[in-house]
Amino acid sequence: MSFSKDVKNELARVPMEDMAILHAELAAYVRTCGVIRLREGLKIDLSFHTENASVARRILSAIKRLFGSDVEVAATQNMYLKKNKQYRIRMTDEGSVRALLMDSDFLRPDNVFQMHYAVDPALLRDAQSIRAYIRASFLGAGSVTSPSKRYHLEMISHDKTHGDDINKWLSRVGFSAKGIYRKDDYILYLKEAEKISDLLAFMGASRSVLEFESTRVVKDVRNNVNRLVNCETANLSKTVNAASRQIRDIELIQKTVGFSALDEELIPVATCRMNHPEASLAEIGEMMEPKMSRSGVNHRLKKIHELAEKLRGE
Structure with a gap:
């Protein structure tokens, strides 16, 4: 089962405690997963479509509690893509359909052909109603990717006005989506x-x-470990490459002009580098008598490199 489906199953079990929450949720379902058709005689047909059985049961329960009218429920097998079941909840009572659409401010008596995707603020008068509207908008047309893969939550709108309106309500409670x-x-x-x-x-x-945060912590720790390992690997590779170049410089000087061509302060560093090819600059500094700083060792190796470059004719 996907993480998104788990989230929806959990949200579909959140209690619908009062009528204001029922109205707010149904207003969201009408705008997200509702399908409206006009039949003969200007009769309005309203149905709700979802692939989640828990969401279908929640919509059915909300309709029954508010209207108690006859409702048809059907499940069909989707033969495309993932072949998930498609659940359809269809309201069969014309009066209840009109009442729901008018109460949701989706249709208005003066013009039943114009749909209003921006919800009437009078429906969302308190924090609980706003929460219910946002929750139902997600249940009706939302999804969230498993945090083990990436961080992404989305809600689909068939109309930009609707999308902007949902974003307005999200902003009211401290969220802002793109x-x-x-x-x-x-x-x-x-x-x-x-x-x-x-x-x-x-x-x-x-x-x-809890599952999201647990997965997120494991993922972040793993990413941090990988970054540290990559950084250490890069530093080790850089140290090895630098040491190899320094040894080549010293060997060239030995074969051509000998250590006698080096300043007296450079000879101990050159000797130590040849004897300890794996050592870092800081470790070489610790071996000197007296001890030297990393920058002091690096300065002397640069002078050795300059001499080697002259011998190469560069």
């Missing part, structure tokens, strides 16, 4: 791990937050 078009849809997304974790907690997915 938006981008993907084909014909407008996508709101978060990529910061802390923001995703906080939003999951805000929506009520406390168990998923």
